[in-house]
Amino acid sequence: MKRALRHDADGALLDHDGRCAKCGELVAVGDTRIEPGPGFRPTGAEADPVSAALNAAAARADLGVADHAGRLTTS
Known part of the structure; x- marks a missing residue:
């Protein structure tokens, strides 16, 4: 499974x-x-600069993930 789908309300x-x-x-x-x-399996930052930027921002903020609206969340 390359992607996991989660219910935003309860995770x-x-x-x-x-x-x-x-x-x-x-x-x-x-x-x-x-x-x-x-x-x-990540393909590398060069292949997906948007994901790389979001992941870098999440790592700096120690948050982890972006929700479906692009907001960084703690879950």
Whole structure:
């Protein structure tokens, strides 16, 4: 799995149908957070300068990830 899909409201993983493993809700696209999954292999910063910039900003702020709206979050 190269990408993990999570319910933005509670952080739980989504199944293949888009249903939240924690609350059981069928999650709308706008409420879905996409994160690197266990099979993700980075291609290098030069191949994706936007992701590199977001990751660098998150590392400097010690936050971790950007949510679906591009806001840095702690989860």
